[in-house]
């Protein structure tokens with residue numbers, strides 16, 4: 001079993017930023033990167049044009065820059081494994097992969113989320129070549145093009161409003177009659193002459209040479225129609241990567257980690273950052289900002305229970321008083337006071 005000061009689960013912008021902040025505060029950090037998605041969602045992103053400092057950069061290239069930065073710190077240890085089990089019942093907390101077990105007093109969870117995806121013919125062929133899950137991220141790349149949004153909720157309607165600012169035509173394709181978006185979004189969409197809502201329909205096939213050119217839509221009555229369309233924005237929800245935490249932390253009904261204040265979870269010393277707890281903004285830069293907050297919160301927490309300057313100064317006293325076991329923890333606090341608990 002290994003021991004460290006801070007465990008970070010996840011290696012997207014939230015996890016990487018948290019690692020750098022914690023390492024600069026002189027903590028030993030172990031980061032589980034995940035076996036499959038080391039670097040997070042950005043590794044599959046063709047172009048990023050909204051990360052501060054980079055006018056335009058490939059997602060994979062941006063992630064390489066994150067890791068170059070991380071590799072500057074010898075006190076960050078990367079483990080390219082997926083966490084499969086956690087025990088957050090008592091301090092120190094315990095995290096396990098198939099091969100590794102680590103203990104720490106503070107944990108930062110940055111496991112992200114994945115978009116729910118529809119199934120239709122040629123989906124894989126045009127992924128990132130006309131199909132996206134993020135209008136805020138990729139929308140401006142489709143300026144002056146005809147696009148569609150799949151979905152009938154807030155995210156879909158918000159995306160269509162955004163796209164309507166620079167696309168001549170935006171279709172919103174909803175598989176049934178039910179529009180789940182809030183009334184405010186619905187009334188704003190209704191006022192846009194370049195947004196058309198198509199109900200009771202689903203995309204069944206997409207076409208193009210290298211990039212997407214047309215989509216085939218099938219209606220409930222089985223009729224089919226081909227529409228010119230160079231961009232599809234999927235907005236049918238996200239799935240946060242929180243399965244392993246559900247019996248340990250408070251999650252909302254969609255499975256996102258509930259945070260109080262900034263990044264505090266329902267357990268002391270455990271913090272959540274990025275898309276795993278943020279279903280509103282879902283951007284690399286907001287995830288990075290939350291990673292910074294989580295590491296600063298972890299620092300405060302560790303200073304409270306485990307003063308960095310004098311780890312050796314923690315004494316545990318245990319004695320038997322008339323048959324009862326009494327346990328005292330005595331340690332030097334930040335300002336030299338003695339705490340009894």
Ligand SMILES: Cc1cc2nc3c(=O)[nH]c(=O)nc-3n(C[C@H](O)[C@H](O)[C@H](O)COP(=O)(O)OP(=O)(O)OC[C@H]3O[C@@H](n4cnc5c(N)ncnc54)[C@H](O)[C@@H]3O)c2cc1C
Nearest residue numbers: 010011012014034037040041083112137274275282283284
């Ligand atoms: C197609 C696409 C394009 C995008 N374009 C942009 C853009 O242009 N600009 C922008 O700002 N944002 C963009 N985004 C959004 C951005 O990528 C995310 O908001 C951001 O990556 C979230 O960061 P995160 O660190 O919270 O999580 P993620 O990036 O999702 O990273 C999660 C990490 O957790 C790891 N993990 C998960 N489970 C485990 C486990 N059990 N054990 C160990 N590790 C685990 C994964 O391996 C991964 O490393 C885009 C997203 C997509 C999908």
